[in-house]
Amino acid sequence: MDEHLVETKIRSEEILKSDFLHTFRDTVALPNGLEATREYVVHPGAAMIVPIFSNGDLLMERQYRYPLQQVMIEFPAGKLNAGESSLLCAQREFKEETGYTARYWARAGMLHPVISYSTEYIDIWLAKDLQEGARQLDEGEHLDLITVAFDQAMDWCRDGQITDCKTLVGMMWLQNHISGAWPLNWQSS
């Protein structure tokens, strides 16, 4: 029923195979029969963790994001390793970046950060009953951990201190979960 929208691949060319950005340029047939090119980054997918302390406070990170030349406030997240499940990725990245583990996990949903030029998706996990431990940051990874009250984090979303898209969506999930509108199935790990 979507033939009037769908674009069909004619050929695909790898235009950048680098350390990080694996990029293709495809020639496609448009619905009207004309040709166009589509360039995009191939990404393995990622998982984000929304970590909730028992008093409702949130565990967040402050990390320098070089493309934006600024320190960003964000929830922990990281890329899936080959063959790794979304939950195992979330648990691994959470432990590596923050040192924490969580006893209860719930998958909230999924987001696509940049639908025009990347295949990336991010699975959204909420985590609670947090236990502190030792961080194991990747070499070259530098980040601060901060504890933020829910209301404070919502104010930061409104006022522009939080602009990272995945983190905004994590807060949207949390807000609607707390209100009871968006229930979740918690599983123990």
Add this chain to the structure above:
Amino acid sequence: MDEHLVETKIRSEEILKSDFLHTFRDTVALPNGLEATREYVVHPGAAMIVPIFSNGDLLMERQYRYPLQQVMIEFPAGKLNAGESSLLCAQREFKEETGYTARYWARAGMLHPVISYSTEYIDIWLAKDLQEGARQLDEGEHLDLITVAFDQAMDWCRDGQITDCKTLVGMMWLQNHISGAWPLNWQSS
């Protein structure tokens, strides 16, 4: 105060200058003095429109997004032209993609879709008092317009029919604006 986080450019190399993805690889000094590489796409920025009918329904688009190989439900958005203001971009893209104009506009905030590998930002505009007109789609642009009730769109955010990150954040703004938590300054155009 963030010296322990900041990365400093040592040199920059253009690694892809193509039709669409202008990409650089920079060598940076990490806070600990070691070197690392950072690859990123340079993007001019964009504006998104959250169009609200007088009965509260929303104007949304269904568009095939080739990198994901699926039709996505999203708010209208587009890239800034050189020298163009965010509001003029929002008004131009809204008219081109939907045919509609809006009498009242309010800037809600800004988001960064992909802080790890792009400079892109998206300004978020809410628009109301909509007037229908003729679309002027770019050649090769194919999209459906749909009218969606607010509650329906929220359900789609919860249930995974809407996964586009900018659109989720647009809904977060709308939800908090409607509840009175996040007020806006409306200007007439």
